[in-house]
Amino acid sequence: MRHSRFFLGLGTIFVVIFLWEPGFSSAGDRFHQFTTENDLKVILEENRGTPVVALQIWTKVGSADEKDEEAGMCHFIEHMIFKGTEKRKVREMAREIESLGGYINAYTSYDQTVYHITIASRYAATALNILADAVQHSTFDPLELEREREVILEEIRMGKDNPSNKLFNQTMSALFQHHPYRRPIIGFDKTIKSITRDPMVSFFKKWYTPNRMVFIAAGDFSIPEMEGRVRETFKEFKPLSEGIALRIREPEQKEIRTVISHGNFKETYLQIAFPIPSATHEDIPGLDILSHLLAGEEASRLVQKIKLEKGLVNSISCSSFTPKDPGIFIIGATLPPENVEKASEEILKEVIRVKQEGISAEELHRVKVSIESDLIYDRQTVQGEARKIGYYEVIAGDVQFEKEYMRRILLMQSEDVRGIVGKYFKPSRMVISLLLPSEKAIFLRTFL
Amino acid sequence: MEKKEKADVFKTVLDNGIRLIVKENRSLPIVSIQASFLGGFRFEKENQNGISQFMAVMVTKGTKNHSSLEIARKVESMAGSLNGFSGYNSFGLTFTFLSQHFEEAFSLFTEVIKQPSFDSEEMEKRRRVILAAIQQQEDDLGRMVFKLFRKTLFQKHPYRMDTLGTLDSIQKLTQKNLKEYYQRIVVPQNMVLTVVGDVDLNQVVDSVKKGFGDLKGRDVVGPSIPEEPSFQKIRRSEIYKAKEQAHFVLGFLGTTFQHKDRYAMEVLEAALSSQGGRLFHQLRDQESLAYALAFTAKPNLDPGYIGVYMGTHPAKLEKAIDGVLMELRKVKEEGLREEEVERAKKYLIGNFEIGLQTNGAQANQISLDELYGLGFDHYQKYPQEIRKVSREDVNRVAKEYFDLEVYAIAIIRPPVEKKE
Numbered sequence: 090m091r092h093s094r095f096f097l098g099l100g101t102i103f104v105v106i107f108l109w110e111p112g113f114s115s116a117g118d119r120f121h122q123f124t125t126e127n128d129l130k131v132i133l134e135e136n137r138g139t140p141v142v143a144l145q146i147w148t149k150v151g152s153a154d155e156k157d158e159e160a161g162m163c164h165f166i167e168h169m170i171f172k173g174t175e176k177r178k179v180r181e182m183a184r185e186i187e188s189l190g191g192y193i194n195a196y197t198s199y200d201q202t203v204y205h206i207t208i209a210s211r212y213a214a215t216a217l218n219i220l221a222d223a224v225q226h227s228t229f230d231p232l233e234l235e236r237e238r239e240v241i242l243e244e245i246r247m248g249k250d251n252p253s254n255k256l257f258n259q260t261m262s263a264l265f266q267h268h269p270y271r272r273p274i275i276g277f278d279k280t281i282k283s284i285t286r287d288p289m290v291s292f293f294k295k296w297y298t299p300n301r302m303v304f305i306a307a308g309d310f311s312i313p314e315m316e317g318r319v320r321e322t323f324k325e326f327k328p329l330s331e332g333i334a335l336r337i338r339e340p341e342q343k344e345i346r347t348v349i350s351h352g353n354f355k356e357t358y359l360q361i362a363f364p365i366p367s368a369t370h371e372d373i374p375g376l377d378i379l380s381h382l383l384a385g386e387e388a389s390r391l392v393q394k395i396k397l398e399k400g401l402v403n404s405i406s407c408s409s410f411t412p413k414d415p416g417i418f419i420i421g422a423t424l425p426p427e428n429v430e431k432a433s434e435e436i437l438k439e440v441i442r443v444k445q446e447g448i449s450a451e452e453l454h455r456v457k458v459s460i461e462s463d464l465i466y467d468r469q470t471v472q473g474e475a476r477k478i479g480y481y482e483v484i485a486g487d488v489q490f491e492k493e494y495m496r497r498i499l500l501m502q503s504e505d506v507r508g509i510v511g512k513y514f515k516p517s518r519m520v521i522s523l524l525l526p527s528e529k530a531i532f533l534r535t536f537l
Numbered sequence: 538m539e540k541k542e543k544a545d546v547f548k549t550v551l552d553n554g555i556r557l558i559v560k561e562n563r564s565l566p567i568v569s570i571q572a573s574f575l576g577g578f579r580f581e582k583e584n585q586n587g588i589s590q591f592m593a594v595m596v597t598k599g600t601k602n603h604s605s606l607e608i609a610r611k612v613e614s615m616a617g618s619l620n621g622f623s624g625y626n627s628f629g630l631t632f633t634f635l636s637q638h639f640e641e642a643f644s645l646f647t648e649v650i651k652q653p654s655f656d657s658e659e660m661e662k663r664r665r666v667i668l669a670a671i672q673q674q675e676d677d678l679g680r681m682v683f684k685l686f687r688k689t690l691f692q693k694h695p696y697r698m699d700t701l702g703t704l705d706s707i708q709k710l711t712q713k714n715l716k717e718y719y720q721r722i723v724v725p726q727n728m729v730l731t732v733v734g735d736v737d738l739n740q741v742v743d744s745v746k747k748g749f750g751d752l753k754g755r756d757v758v759g760p761s762i763p764e765e766p767s768f769q770k771i772r773r774s775e776i777y778k779a780k781e782q783a784h785f786v787l788g789f790l791g792t793t794f795q796h797k798d799r800y801a802m803e804v805l806e807a808a809l810s811s812q813g814g815r816l817f818h819q820l821r822d823q824e825s826l827a828y829a830l831a832f833t834a835k836p837n838l839d840p841g842y843i844g845v846y847m848g849t850h851p852a853k854l855e856k857a858i859d860g861v862l863m864e865l866r867k868v869k870e871e872g873l874r875e876e877e878v879e880r881a882k883k884y885l886i887g888n889f890e891i892g893l894q895t896n897g898a899q900a901n902q903i904s905l906d907e908l909y910g911l912g913f914d915h916y917q918k919y920p921q922e923i924r925k926v927s928r929e930d931v932n933r934v935a936k937e938y939f940d941l942e943v944y945a946i947a948i949i950r951p952p953v954e955k956k957e
Binding site: 138139141171172179180181183184185186187188189190191192193194207208209233236237238239240241243244246247249250251252353354355356386387388393396397400403404423425454455458459461462465466468469470471 | 564565566567605606609610612613614616633635662665666669670672673675676677678778779780781782811812813817818821822823824825827828829848849850879880883884885886887888890891894895896
């Protein structure tokens with residue numbers, strides 16, 4: 090059932106379009122969430138559409154929880170988890186899942202480490218056992234650790250050859266000078282070479298506890314049955330309440346920061362960044378709208394003006410990255426080096442224009458439709474759904490977050506977005522991060 | 538109209554030769570449409586390499602009645618995503634949108650296919666972007682090494698070219714070139730239209746007849762493909778780039794979609810490319826030679842390629858190449874174990890099904906299967922074809938196709954003088 094309504098009030102027209110009323114009428118009916126006796130948070134979303142299920146364990150620890158000298162520890166542990174538990178030898182977990190036609194992988198981020206399996210629903214029980222085994226009983230075999238160290242060093246090398254990766258790390262370390270987001274998730278050569286087994290095992294024991302985890306299942310299963318299985322499978326897992334050190338807060342940036350480097354690349358890579366609050370802040374919906382407005386689609390302002398009309402850049406993008414702590418808004422572009430100054434000027438002009446002129450009703454509507462429909466498209470895959478649940482629970486702290494977030498999106502007006510530009514996009518808060526081809530280093534002198 | 542039992546997939550052929558396939562899926566209010574044509578860079582000559590991709594970019598950038606921006610705004614207002622695509626063997630368009638906009642979306646889709654303007658001003662804007670993308674490719678070493686590999690493996694076949702084209706060929710393409718090429722490819726007999734999602738079958742058939750029924754029939758002019766000379770000796774290509782890593786692809790000629798070896802080849806690929814497979818186990822887990830490692834053996838319309846890819850430390854390069862040759866030799870001489878083959882089959886089927894969760898993925902699979910002569914319902918038969926593959930089939934294919942005396946290898950590495 091789809092319907093649209095017009096409300097006339099206070100001389101302003103509100104156009105509220107409900108794109109879709111879900112078959113399950115309220116968010117509460119879709120989820121069943123509970124916490125086990127040993128403090129494991131569990132979220133289940135039943136969906137019998139396709140006979141597939143996504144199972145994920147989100148551990149609330151990421152690179153931002155590491156000390157400087159152990160940078161890359163979480164990611165290293167993530168690698169080691171696949172290299173053997175007491176029950177399963179190296180790579181046996183992957184083999185088992187693959188032999189059942191499933192897919193298993195993991196990733197480490199700033200605030201979380203996630204282990205995920207997507208598999209035919211009839212094998213959900215096995216997948217659950219494997220995940221539970223992985224996060225509780227890893228052996229961290231010393232020989233395997235040495236082997237994996239080399240693999241990670243190779244991964245670091247690969248990252249250095251990747252200009253987008255290099256630039257992003259540069260931007261993060263310029264915007265965050267104190268907060269641990271300044272460090273790359275993978276760590277550094279130096280720290281990876283110096284990590285030893287004992288500190289790794291201590292770190293694992295401290296963080297991989299049920300009270301710091303969320304188990305998520307989305308897809309084809311019955312909620313009562315899955316609940317029973319989860320409780321049973323994790324019942325031996327002991328919680329541990331050890332104090333967690335608070336992360337250093339990033340002090341307010343007082344003046345513009347510019348960082349320029351060069352490398353053996355053909356293209357020139359640019360990022361213009363600003364600090365923004367964390368995921369649940371009331372200004373985030375407005376910042377997301379701004380991000381879509383600027384470079385969300387083909388019809389967006391930066392694509393039309395900077396890329397197509399003025400031909401200053403080869404590609405342009407915008408993202409509002411909101412991890413657990415205050416995040417970063419990045420406008421990125423690839424471009425000829427001689428255009429860097431002009432392109433930066435024009436990009437900033439477009440941002441200021443939003444503050445000065447606002448957004449037309451038609452444009453605002455298009456952006457809202459785009460954001461809202463993304464949520465519908467996400468529902469096509471069980472792993473997309475599970476990932477979203479994880480994000481809401483772990484980063485936003487509330488699995489019902491989507492409802493509130495969408496409510497705020499739909500209420501956003503042009504004046505709200507103008508206010509947000511004025512508040513967050515000040516020159517004193519800006520970071521300009523540039524990666525030039527080595528042979529074009531001459532342009533370093535002409536820029537700022 | 539043909540009807541299948543498992544899921545309702547319907548095929549019909551219009552009077553002018555357009556093949557229409559419709560699959561209803563009411564679980565979400567989403568529709569995905571795909572129009573596919575035989576084409577891609579397989580149809581191209583070297584001096585026009587990249588024309589198909591240029592066409593794929595341009596086709597959504599303006600029609601007789603709407604400018605590029607107007608089209609983009611319309612698409613956005615339908616919460617949609619409209620894109621041209623071009624690959625090895627096909628050219629086409631995809632459109633995904635919310636089902637409540639079906640009529641408007643379909644009308645736009647029809648207009649874009651039937652009346653693209655290939656506006657010259659718009660073309661210059663896009664040309665610049667494509668030229669930059671070709672340059673930027675050199676920053677993606679994984680992509681570069683596969684490009685070099687195909688140039689090394691294929692001496693004459695169009696598969697030696699790249700989708701984007703070259704700086705030279707793209708620079709020279711004119712509006713006239715694009716229009717002529719478009720008229721050659723976009724003919725009804727060459728068109729497969731697939732609609733998957735929250736639609737009503739009869740409404741779709743009706744709309745398609747109204748929208749595309751008047752498209753004129755013409756014979757498809759296929760490409761003249763030069764014969765690939767046989768492999769006489771090892772071909773090695775090397776490019777020097779001062780980077781942290783060295784990359785290589787080592788491989789052989791592969792098989793086709795229609796060939797009897799096709800399914801066994803895919804099982805072989807699944808066995809060797811999976812995380813639990815022997816290449817990962819030996820070359821990464823045991824010897825730490827790489828983080829990025831892949832084995833690919835995808836069948837193609839004409840014989841494709843088989844390749845092992847690795848990104849490694851320059852000092853380990855020769856060891857890594859030897860390691861790959863050793864593992865391939867083992868597979869060729871000893872064959873895979875029963876357990877490996879069974880696991881590979883299950884892995885392949887399971888991930889195939891996981892990959893078809895979205896309407897867009899289904900529309901793509903169905904569309905291309907039909908286009909390549911495998912049949913619109915091939916995806917329903919695929920799992921049982923894989924189950925039929927035996928260990929003997931897989932080992933025979935490995936023996937036949939892994940020619941370790943005569944292979945192609947492409948390498949990108951730092952110059953040897955580089956100091957650590």
